[in-house]
Amino acid sequence: MAAIEMKNIVKQYGDGFPAVNDVSIDVEDGEFLILVGPSGCGKSTLLRMIVGLEDITEGDMLIGGKKVNDLAPRDRNLSMVFQNYALYPHLTVYENIAFPLRLAGKSDSEVDEKVREASKTLELDEHLERKPGNLSGGQRQRVAMGRAIVRDAEAFLFDEPLSNLDAKLRGQMRTEISRLQKRLGITTVYVTHDQTEAMTLGDRVAVLKRGVLQQHATPRELYENPANLFVAGFIGSPPMNFVPAKVDGNRVELPFGTVTIPEERAANAQGKDLLIAGIRPQHFEDASVVDSDKVTDEATFKATVDVVEWLGNEAYAYIPFEAPDEVREQLTQLEKDLDGESLRTQLVVSLDGASRIKEGDEATIWVDARKIHLFDPATGDNLTLDRDNAGIIPGGNAMAKAEEVGKEQDDVKPGSDAATT
Ligand SMILES: Nc1ncnc2c1ncn2[C@@H]1O[C@H](COP(=O)(O)OP(=O)(O)OP(=O)(O)O)[C@@H](O)[C@H]1O
């Protein structure tokens, strides 16, 4: 097992496009790190540079304190589990797991010991004589992991290993991978574009946008203290609501009313004309189910609910609102960056399952004003950030930098000669 250090890693493909742009991430020995971001943000590229399947254009890659930039993949002793975990269909589960050991010329007794140990950990004992074709997706996944385990690798690397599985199995496998990683205590880097996997699996999560690192922090830090609009919109489900806001002292004017936020959160937001407020769906509630001492006129507002989705334990209510052009522009761009997850000029409000609010009601909604974030619409920066609880945020403006890269990319992309020379 070993730590992995990425120091100012750059990857430029042949067309000059920086798929990974000056990324520095330290993965501690035994840590479970998630690389997350929308499609095309450079996750697989970064992972492939760790394993050695892709050349590093600039920067240093260290594994166990040793620079590996020029080492061939097999000399790095890492174990990679891909999205389509290539198992050999004509070999039994036993022989699939044994494969790397056979390749290394290990004795039958050593092979047997290692395979049985791995199979026990992975609960594959009763399947050892079966062929992969007869196994479920989850079982195949475990076989692929077994093959990685027997190698005693320095680290595990996963590239979206669960994306072929159905939702239920994905949930099970997630728990299994997490349990296994903790038991083995092996350094792990795991790529996904699924924020749920990122939140549930990782000790820490590195969020990438167009090859630029945005924030590297624990799931809780990302959720409670996102560095910018991009991270705020990416982490959390349903996504954070963004609405136009004006700040005067610690009073914040929102489309549906004015609330008071804590003094220290308002401090950096003074003197700006128009801001974007971020409020998570979970930080709203049906006022009639909130403790009465929390409900003041200050923190409640009336709104017409146009759709309610009741899920039993909770309900989502949708409330349309109007945004000025300036804010709408930033939100449209954001939606594009996030792979267009939701329509942003409606509020999504999460209500307790006991709530009786229904479609068409003019409802009284409570908002937890202490949890409201304020973002600068020009830079995307979180002005209410608590730096001490936000993990690592790269210097400069990472969100704007990623947007610059995006523009350059748009300039060279459409079949121009610049892209091929
Ligand atoms: N061999 C290549 N040559 C040129 N450009 C490439 C190559 N491989 C990837 N890219 C570009 O690099 C960027 C990052 O790609 P990468 O595969 O790392 O993204 P990703 O984050 O893994 O996305 P996904 O979630 O879709 O797998 C993309 O813009 C892609 O077009």
Ligand SMILES: [Mg+2]
């Ligand atoms: Mg990928």
